[in-house]
Amino acid sequence: MKYSDAKEEFIRTWGALGTSWGINKTVAQIFALLMISPHELSVEEIMQELQISRGNVSMNLRILIDWGLVYKTTRKGQRKEYFYCERDIWSISRKVAEVRKNREIVPVAKVLDSVSQIDGEETAEVKEFIRVMNELNDVVRTTDQALSHFINSDRGWVSRTVIEYLKKKKS
Incomplete structure (x- = not known):
């Protein structure tokens, strides 16, 4: 299986698993994407990767931040925020x-x-x-x-x- 196919399958499956646990599918998918990303991601990168709207990304990132599972950071010289999750x-x-x-x-x-x-x-x-x-x-x-x-x-x-x-x- 190619990396892109494996990645897509993992994110899709994690989203489905989240819904069976009573968690919004998009919340689970964003978290899955952040778990496997080797670096912090911007809202735009998450939007592009999951093909979802800015509002959807922002709302669901807020849920993950409130749970203490996702953190935001900035990069020197940039106004853009980046998001990452615990690696352990x-x-x-x-x-x-x-x-x-x-x-x-x-x-x-x-x-x-x-x-x-x-x-x-x-x-x-x-x-x-x-x-x-x-x-x-x-x-x-x-x-x-x-x-x-x-x-x-x-x-x-x-x-x-x-x-x-x-x-x-x-x-």
Whole structure:
């Protein structure tokens, strides 16, 4: 496969993967392009590469900057801004996990805590509701703890933990 075909396929696939994770396709595609670029890219270069409008690029770069995944810089003597992302894939993964945890897991945990506090009659419906909420809360709390370990870990810890888990599964 030629580099240009591989690059196009990677960006297209990353965009599709992003949508399955609930991320805007263009956000994912811009991020994919920045991940594989050996240097910072201008808005114009991103527009040309992905065949999208300036407004689309600017809006989606803002999302990536807000997530802490993309940074902007300037070059001496130029007014143009350039954009780049973290180069360490493990750091990127931990940052994405942290953003998703804060946006998804933490709010759900708060809601589950709140709706589990039911006053009044202990009917069969109330007991079942509380049982289900407690089980969901256990899953959410376990996920939260696992993500916290991952976010605060280094690459070696993650690899060792996964390998140990897989070894235990085999025996």
